[in-house]
Amino acid sequence: MVAGESSGDLLASRLLAGLRPQLPQARMHGIGGPHMAEYGFTSDWPMEKLSVRGLFEVLAHYREITNIRNSLRAGLMAERPSVFIGVDAPDFNLGLETDLKKAGIPTMHFISPSIWAWRGGRIKKIERAVSHMLVVFPFEEAIYRNAGIAATYVGHPLAEIIPMTPDVAAARIALKLPPRATVVAIMPGSRMSELKYNAAAFVAAASLLQERDPMIRFIAPMAGLEQGRYFTELVDAAGLSEVPVQLLYDQSHLAMAAADIVLVASGTASLEVALFKKPMVIAYKMLRASWEIMRHMGYQPWVGLPNILAQEFIVPELLQQAATPQAMADALWQQLNDVNGRATLVERFTHMHHALLRDTARESANAVLALIDQSRPATS
Structure with missing residues (x-):
């Protein structure tokens, strides 16, 4: 294998x-x-x-x-x-x-x-x-x-692994997060190449959110220690070391369960977030030359798996030039304050979960x- x-x-x-x-x-x-x-x-x-x-x-x-x-x-x-x-x-x-x-x-x-x-x-x-x-x-x-x-x-194996109803309280206890805090999970990707292009922009979006609500808690699950070190290097180099992001290791599912909303790179992780029934903003940046080639090869208007499965934009997608810190922060803030929209997403994601089980x-x-x-x- x-x-x-x-x-x-x-x-x-x-x-x-x-x-x-x-x-x-x-x-x-x-x-x-x-x-x-x-x-x-x-x-x-x-x-x-x-x-x-x-x-x-x-x-x-x-x-x-x-x-x-x-x-x-x-x-x-x-x-x-x-x-x-x-x-x-x-x-x-x-x-x-x-x-x-x-x-x-x-x-x-x-x-x-x-x-x-x-x-x-x-x-x-x-x-x-x-x-x-x-x-x-x-x-x-x-x-x-x-x-x-x-x-x-x-x-889909993830539909079995992820519970139909995530235990938010237990996840927050495990991660030592306040039970009533607004928690934003930042997931810029597991590959080093993904971190290179997404990490600093994702944390810059977190910084803008913190200006709107200083009490927001940010968590960032990492695939391993090497990824965590590289993430920290990129954030420090961008002058964002003061943004309070709690790094987690081998705890991505706990992070998704604990979060109120997730800023996630396109890929399998976006499906995991959907199965945890969480609102999200899908964002992705890559080497410009790669993007110019790949964007002409798509058949559908969506790149995120939740949107592809739904066949519509049920969550925002911000790609390449559109994935600015301001745009990501605005999209996250809008979803955090849309109570009816979050309830609709839970219903859509629950239906999706049953279909994949x-x-x-x-x-x-x-x-x-x-x-x-x-x-x-x-x-x-």
Whole structure:
């Protein structure tokens, strides 16, 4: 298995939760993180090596990432595993899966690339690469089956992990936050490249909010100590060290549960916020050259998963030049003071949660076992 970032590590762990009891002696290895390790998964390279986002940012790490993929491919060709499972990270995994499938090794991909949002032509590449696709949104199964690719809708693992009704009081006690304070969670991304472009702008928005209400509490969950150090460096360099932001580590779900509202980078985290039934502002900045290319490749007016699933702008999106500190602060303030709007969002997000809820561990594990069985040579 290969997962390339913290969200993939969490998603893959749900599959392993269903698979490990049925294959207790199996060797499970590749690239993954701490959640996968809880199920006896061994990571042959640090997952952080793949946690790079943006077309030009990837180029800076191209040689190292290519060397990892080549080494992994050579090892798997010699080992010939019962199945290879790529977890998201399509730019890394699909090419690897193509070579493995061509060599007769069954390949599965968990979490579809967003072909319904941009780069739809990738479905031909997926057909060459993937023996079976596990999809996490209800509408995706038909897309793949219509293209002749075996697919199973397994629900979204996060819909199982996140409670239908979050315990705000317990989360605030755990984080030592006042029970009646207004709490804003700042989530600029888990990748270093995301922090580079989003961290200072997000904290500048927090500074503007603090001017309006000095009693607001700000929390910022970090994916790890390295990310926390880099976040602090960026904030200090921007002259924002006086903004009181409480850093948290490995506590992103507690932060979302405790928050009244979240300023979140586009990506899986925005879906997590929706499942916690919280109002949010989705914002994202990246290298300008990457943005100029990617903005012309989209098929839909939305980039945030909650809006894509709702097929409308139910929460604000502020991207690239529009993601100014003032615009983010204004959007957050408007939502904080819109009681009726927050109630409507809770209703919409609850419906979304039910639509994504399945026994993902069981469904995905059964699909893996079925693929392994059908790929075994027939015995006479």
